[in-house]
Amino acid sequence: MSGAKRSSSSVPEPSAAGESRLRAWARDRLGWDDLAHMAEKKRVPVHRYTLFYYLGGMALFLFLVQVATGILLLLYYRPSSAEAFESVQYVMADVPFGWLIRSIHSWGANLFVGVVFAHLISVFFLKAYRAPREMTWVSGGVLLFLALGFGFSGYLLPWNTLAFFATKVGTDVPAQIPGIGHLLSRILRGGSDVTGATLSRFYGIHVAILPAITTLILGAHLLLVQRHGMSVPRSVEGKTRRTISFVPDFLMRDMVGWLAAVGLLAALAAFFPWELGVKADPFAPAPAGIRPEWYFLWMFQGLKYLPSKIAGIPGETLGVFFFGALAAAVVAVPWLDRRGKRGIAVAAIVILALAAVLTVLALLPVPSAGPK
Amino acid sequence: MRYPFFAVLFLAAAAGLAQPARPAPPPAVNGCIECHTVLDDPRITPPAKLFADDVHAKAGFTCVFCHGGDARQESQEDAHDPKKGFIGKPRPQQIPQLCGKCHSDPALMKQYDPSQRVDQLSEYQTSGHGKALARGDQTVAQCASCHGAHGIQPVKDSRSPVSPTKVAQTCNHCHGDAALMAAHKLPSDPYAKWSRSVHYRARVERADLSAPTCNSCHGNHGAAPPQVGSVTNVCGTCHVTFADQFKLSPHWEAFKELGLPGCVTCHENHEIVKPSEAFLAEGDQGKCSSCHEAGSPGARAAAAMRTDLVGLDGEIQQASRLVDRATEAGMEVSKVRFDLVAASNALTKARSQIHLFRPSAVHEAVAEGLKVARKAAAGGQARLKERDFRQRGLFVSLGLILLTIVALVVKIRERGPGPEEPGDPGNRREPS
């Protein structure tokens, strides 16, 4: 499209009709012709499942919202057990629009994880992981675990009672792994118990380690998506269909969704500001009703139902192994799927239904032990 | 072989005799318990069994120290020999002196519990119970009635009938018995009334042992109702500010002249309920109207104080509701809550000023409280305004977002659907 010759003259030449001088100036210096070409060439097929294509972009957008609000929160947050709670309180009460930024970050985290799950489930059922897109799927699986890691590490940062005890319970889980379990738990906690050291560690994980790893994996994921183009589900393959350009048509549609998401987050922040609770007191007994965020509830509830010993092995250890096996299975989906058989889809539906039931059970109010 | 044995025996006996003359630790055998438990008679066995757990038994005292007789004898006549001091079951009149034999002896008591008082007997003799007993009334309380006779525990022990948590029920044993009280021309409802009081709630529901029970106001061994003139002093041991103000008020002299029992005149003695501004009103709950006729200066003073206090209470409640609404809206309200606490403190102070029975004092305190309450209300309002600002801002943003979405949709539709293309086989492998 661009026929600009590489000229060493200092006067940029407008090439395409209507191209501004500024754009031409930038083009000459940054040499983004190939990128622009790739972006313009990319087309998105339109069929009855096109709606699901938006989920990936939505997850990316929500991630960027988290990064932006997270960076803003960094300006006021203090990661020590003495000041963390108070600094979040300060942001909520005194910093102009601090309530908005913080609530968007907290609600956004939940929305982000939800959309990531939806993206994974839709990609799964549309079988977009088929060759040659296996590595896109694998990188996506890793991104899911990174997202859960963000959620788990971020949850502790306000250092309130709920977060403190939820982290205590959560970091007990890896301790169930035989052999290295206790070491793993110690590394996670920065000690044998959840303390200010845990807070420092989780902070480092949340704002440095995970973002760095995510940048790399996300970059790889997006590159792979560009490389392979949009996958078309089998049932629509081979048929004549419309396509729309990625830039600007698909992006404009994407933007509608993104704006709606921002509106939703702002409304949630205004009408349901995220709670702060009470500062954590490690010496106080754990209050009733501790539980992790909704995306961990199925694990939390499942572990409760396991008997203390199965064939001599502690129940919790088996539970942890099961989760590990599940995670491995998620990553290995492209190779587990036997062409033409529905086995994997059925297995997924069963697991999802089970997870949903466990989540609902975890949310039911606990009957109080004694008379009120 | 025999001589060393007898020498040892002699030395032991000498050592035993060389002890100072005091009630000695137990003889080797307490024959009383052996016989009485074996005989298994409902009249004489239970005390023998109970005594094993008695604080006196643990200190080394046996049956003979109170009942006399000889514990080493095997036959009943010898053991129960009156010449050996046996008195059998003591009559009620004998009991205070019997207990007082040891418990009024400072030198003796110091050997067992130096901090224990030794004036119980002399106090008892001044009490209503002591005086009645001296007149020959056998139905009144003496030591054993409250402390028990054979399984006596220290007062601190929760098993003791006179431990802080049990003392009221022990008093009620007799003082709640209608027939017994009627015979003494006393009411039988003090416990029932007290159980409806704020002091009972504090003591029993909140386990606040600083709240008064029977002995707190009536005394322990010298138990008698506080005289009319001393009621204010008694209540004033805890309620200091109120008593001080009352003594500065016109009611102090007036009540003394009229023989009215100080605080009890308005607040009752046993059924002390949470006071309210209704005490100052006309009608059933009003206390002033029983002496001050409607329209009299006293009645007008009461009305003025009531108006002031109800006004402040109302403002505080209003401010509190505002702050609660702001809290529910997620706003940060800790600074405003401090003002609410300060306003409530001012209200408490103003209420205590009632006891000066001077409207100007109440008015001053109320004015202070109003200042703070209004500040709290303003704070609550400001937070709610901030909440409204947020919601307005939200609607503006949502409106703009909606507008942009509409613009996008317009643009999308303008560009129309994409061109049709033949379906590719999909997922073709690209050369890597």
Add this chain to the structure above:
Amino acid sequence: MESAADGHGPGAITRRSWASWFLGTSLGATLFAFLYPVLNYLVPPESSEPSLSEFELDLKASDVAPASGRIVPIGGKPVLLLKNAAGELSALTATCTHLDCTVQYRAERSDVWCACHNGTYDLKGRNVSGPPPRPLTPLEVYVRGEKIVIKRA
């Protein structure tokens, strides 16, 4: 409401640029609505660190007389600030441990008193007589420059 522009005819160009203009303007306004709170957020509020672990009082150390005490609000709760005869500052939580009345300093007895039920504490907060079941909590006080700073427990 508008049919798809087919790009022909003079009117079409007007419609296209109107739609683009509409999009550009509303997008700009929305971006401004996003930027406004963010830019305000970046400006720190007046009270630089009031709610954090330490509180700077609006009070100079020299304003407090020796052998005196006063109530100051810290994080919404009353705190008793004391200065002894030697000029040393100390602080105690001022909520009585009996029934939550606010206590006061009694100069004539150099102790802390609760007027509600005659509870008494010493200057270190220990409950010495009357109903209070627990002591008051001491808080750290120090002077930074001229201002008094009280640290949360």
